[in-house]
């Protein structure tokens with residue numbers, strides 16, 4: 001079934017769709033699709049409207065391959081409403097991929113990235129774009145990981161509109177690791193939604209998720225993270241943590257952790273904290289003469305930076321921390 | 326220079342902790358405050374700095390004639406008040422040196438002075454760190470982050486040395502220090518002390534007072550200063566405890 005047939009079969013996202021629980025689905029304009037789908041791939045299993053949208057809109061596919069053992073730093077940018085990038089990353093390759101925002105204002109834009117990560121490859125995918133005014137932006141990642149591969153995903157969202165990042169990560173062979181660190185710094189009426197499905201399809205696979213939110217105004221963030229550990233997947237490790245600081249009474253966060261485990265020998269943890277800036281830390285800073293507003297900014301910045309400190313030194317980490325400096 | 330009159334303060338549930346404190350601190354003086362656990366010593370330091378957990382019910386606190394109780398917390402600090410809390414707060418994400426620089430430049434801005442240059446700040450920092458025999462690793466760490474009790478206390482005195490306050494209220498700075506660290510920290514405090522400055526020390530032990538000679542020793546109990554005397558009072562308290570003192 002091609003993408004157009006599948007998206008029509010799925011229909012528009014609805015509030016009671018499991019994948020769209022927290023999203024303001026009424027704000028998605030009904031798209032018009034071309035008569036024929038340019039892409040012949042079979043999408044009968046694809047569940048996410050946002051994952052299909054670029055393909056069903058006949059976005060031009062850009063294929064990039066990184067050879068075995070190669071080291072590459074790449075920046076990806078899409079200038080159309082819809083974009084699709086396929087990245088094939090060779091065995092033991094090292095890649096750092098930054099995704100830049102579309103600067104052209106479209107009422108809706110949707111991008112899809114298919115990342116196929118070869119054995120032993122080490123990949124970072126990150127974005128830390130300046131605040132934009134895109135009213136509605138979807139970014140979908142379909143990541144498959146071979147044995148011993150590592151993928152680190154890190155992002156800072158500061159948009160003024162509504163954004164949704166969806167990630168399906170398939171840890172298909174032993175030793176594969178996925179780490180996801182996302183930071184939302186939102187104000188006004190901005191919304192940022194994350195929807196993840198991490199499939200532990202092999203033994204000794206690891207996934208780590210940390211999401212931090214600094215929410216002001218009447219902004220909203222949501223985190224819908226599912227971890228699925230298959231049968232036979234012994235010694236799988238998974239953790240998920242969401243930390244939110246609400247800077248205003250009107251901002252809000254929604255978190256939905258889902259664990260589907262079909263095996264005993266796995267370790268999965270999840271946590272969710274919501275709070276304000278720490279009053280004792282505030283007191284300490286101001287009692288040293290630092291004005292209240294500055295102290296507040298210092299604590300916010302430290303909360304934000306801590307999202308990325310544990311990452312190994314890399315182009316991406318440097319860029320993310322630079323943006324927060 | 327610091328004048329506390331009939332200071333009464335309570336916590337949120339209405340319990341009054343400070344029940345009328347009077348304390349006059351003049352330039353060049355060192356005041357030691359002693360007293361049993363839970364008597365209100367730490368509360369006194371936090372109340373004069375304006376900690377949000379306490380409500381002032383009555384009384385006044387003036388620094389060089391200015392009413393501290395009407396000021397923002399940062400203004401109190403920038404006017405020359407420094408308090409070192411008994412359990413310094415950890416702020417992992419804020420770098421020690423960045424924090425010190427921000428604090429110093431906030432004070433300079435408040436006093437209408439230009440920002441200190443990076444070189445001058447570096448030199449100042451080096452000088453004070455040497456005075457306190459501090460390890461270079463302090464620079465890389467977050468504020469009090471993962472520091473041992475003794476390291477935190479030393480870090481507090483470093484801040485005091487750099488901010489150069491008029492009146493310092495040091496709450497149990499001696500607790501948690503090993504013998505060498507006690508000597509180093511005490512020397513640091515003596516070095517910072519000057520005829521135009523004053524220090525208030527809260528301590529449970531005579532040993533700190535062997536290094537820093539107090540002008541006055543006060544006993545705080547149940548939220549009031551119940552006895553004041555000279556250095557000999559500390560010795561007597563060390564020997565006999567607090568039970569012999571009759572409350573007024």
Ligand SMILES: Nc1ncnc2c1ncn2[C@@H]1O[C@H](COP(=O)(O)OP(=O)(O)OP(=O)(O)O)[C@@H](O)[C@H]1O
Pocket residue numbers: 336342360361362363364365366367368369378411
């Ligand atoms: N924020 C607070 N909330 C509740 N109780 C408080 C608070 N602050 C102080 N207290 C209470 O007030 C009393 C005085 O406390 P404080 O910490 O000032 O004593 P202290 O003299 O410093 O004691 P120590 O020698 O043990 O350090 C104690 O009974 C304490 O439990």
Ligand SMILES: [Mg+2]
Pocket residue numbers: 366367368411496
């Ligand atoms: Mg105390």
